[in-house]
Amino acid sequence: MTYAITQTCCTDATCIAACPVNCIHPTPEEKDFGRTEMLFIDPKACIDCGACADACPVDAILPVESLTGAQKEYGAVNAAYFEDREPEPAVDGPNFHAWSEPVFERSLPSDFAPLRIAVVGTGPAGMYAVEDLLLHTGAEVTLVDRLPVAGGLIRYGVAPDHPSTKKAGDAFARFHTHPRVRMFLGLDVGTDITPEELAAHHDAVVYAVGAGADRRLGIPGEDLPGSISATTFVSWYNAHPEVAPDAVGLSTERVVVVGNGNVAVDTARILVSDPDTLAAGDIAAHALDALRSGGVREVVLLGRRGPAEAAYTRPELLALKHLPGVELVVDDHDPRTGAAIDAAGPGDKAAVLRGVTRAKVDWSLAPAAGRRIVIRFHSAPVEVLGDDGVRAVRVTGGAG
Template identity: 65%
Template sequence: MPYAITQTCCTDASCVAACPVNCIHPTPDEPDFGTTDMLYVDPRTCIDCGACADACPVDAVHPVDALRGPLEGYAAINAEFYVDRPSSRATGTGPVFHDWGPPTFDRAIPAGFPALDVAVVGTGPAGMYAVQDLLLHTNARVTLIDRLSVPGGLVRFGVAPDHPATKRIGETFARHHTHHRLRMRLGVEVGRDVTAAELAAEHDAVIYAVGASEARALGVPGEDLPGSLAATTVVGWYNGHPEIAPAAVDLSASRVVVVGTGNVALDVARILTADPADLAGTAIAAPALGLLRDTAVREVVLLGRRGPETAAYTRSELLALTRRHGVELVVDDEDPRTGRAIDSAAPGEHAALLQGVRRETVDWSAPPPEGSRRLVLRFHSAPVAVSGSDHVAGLRVTGRGGEVEIPAGLVVRAVGHRGTPLPGLPFDDATGVVPNQDGRVDGMPGTYVVGWIKRGSSGGIGANRTCAAETVRALLDDAVARRLPARPRRRIPLPLLSGRARGRRREPSGH
């Protein structure tokens, strides 16, 4: 019985390296790696050894005959990926698509090379993949720095609490926190407690993995009103982010509008409509769970500017949404293009998953229906203005016959993120990243970037593995080629936990 990869796949390709018959694709050296929603097991060549399941850091790989409930459909999803791909067995080339050579690691340094002192700023996935490379494959000494008083970054504060398997990758990263060649410095912020120049003087190289923390704005009137929030605020609220107030999200209205159709938008919509009893055993923050138990929210509207065929969420997350119990899923079919796109979608396309979902032309002048909570998908509709005087009262959007007012007490924008300038580093305001070449910061030898601050806010957790590999490779190449600048050695007192970082909390705003 073959194995199948399911919805929590993080695409870090640990399973690819473990598979003895190369039946998991796309691999990191294939063009579509990083562009597919997940990785897939070829049921025609899988030999049922279980190596992929053992290697998976997020418990996403299971035997097909063990798939139950919401996971049952993933056997077909894995098989569909290979429909137009020839079986290597059929072509007589053996059980693999490509030559399978011995494992190699191209980020090593020569034996006897002096140990490097490297600082890594940021304890999220991008930073920790870089740390992992350095600790496991070099003799480098690493100083790991984070502005928060707890490590984890995106894994800890960005993954929905009802995705415990995805959060489990944090346990893999955490085992490096006590490595004998690593020192951790929490509550230390670059630009406040230490400067970039001081870090550069103290270390042979510095890697910045600070992510993209600024939520993109809608650019419409009224989005600064109370009750208009960035998705980062809502996600931080239900994950217990130390900078988000426990009462940051007001759930006193019956309807919420979430602008965006990516996975973060789906996460927010799913948590706001979940049965609190189902969340009680998860990692959700206790204050958020308390508010959800008393919530007035009965309907969440997901608003997409374009059609269902171009929605940004992954197929696996949408599939899970269609199989929820106790929450009605509805497609607003006011615009006929929505129904046409769903009806014409081929098997395997995102929109095809909506073919069995109920459609209706929603009357927005009426309150949400009584009874079970529901989630409404509205496509081909763009925000025009957030309405209200001293608090959000609704969202005005485009419609088939003109503008439409959707009454709502909370508007959440989930339309992407961008990086913010870091004191002492160059910054490209147009792209929201630190200008770099393969991770090397422009004009600053010995300074590197990794993750979203390097490439922009694209790709999930696993995408940072190959991104970090490229950056670490550049760093080690520079070290061996003697391109790292000489450092005037001096010790900098980096506090274990900055006093200014303790108890610091950011109140939510419209930005």
């Protein structure tokens, strides 16, 4: 039986190196590498050896015959990538010089003292830098993170119902105790130590840290109680030490999420998922209690562009279609939405929405019975309404 790559693909190419027959694409040598949402296994070339599954750090590779539920579609997703696809041009062709691959030497002669490199940030970016330094140079590495627990976005940014994705942190953790690594947690560069002090004791400093502030909407009312950033919400359900357990209130029936990226999809999914299912992951206890006692039954995803331009990936959208006990609805308020879905090609994100209920939602009514996620395209927030808290959101393309 052939293998397929599923939703939790981390695209770090470990599986490509393990495959003995080069059936996983795009490879780092191909122009599409880093541009696709995930990697794909060619079912015609796969020899069913399972080497890729053993190498995958996030358990995203499974036999096609064993796929169940929402994962069943990934057999077709993998196969569709290779339909009518021309093979990559060979390097030694009539339009290329027959030169060998360039070699970039990253190690120093043995008579030089080893480099001392500081890496600020223990998330994926920082740890990939550390991995390269340890594998290809003799550098001594100082790891610094302002939080008391290492991991960065792997620890505090991945949704708790994606435990396989978080397993990537296990691969990084092996470098924390490497003999050429020193790690300092709870050390804030800029507060506990200055950048100049850090640089004075190292040959180079790599800053692998994320954005230090949330992105503002710039609309009236966004500072009302009940209006929070996605950063706060994600940190709240992941028990980030800088976000209080009572930072999020879930007493309302309807929540509006601005954006159509993967974080927006994560937010919507967590809000309407069965708490008993979430309890099997590593969600914060205070978040689980709030979800159990809260009243959220409907989440509205606002996207200012259409379904063809949405920022979420196909795997995350596919997961929404198969969320147990949750109806997925597309607000059909704008004719461009349905037209884009109907015209989408097989590999387009918009095509995933075929078969999803389309309806013109009356927002003056309370949410319908049950739980649902409504995607409203061609809408952007222009004002948050309310006195002592959020009461409604006015959006483009009709009343919100």
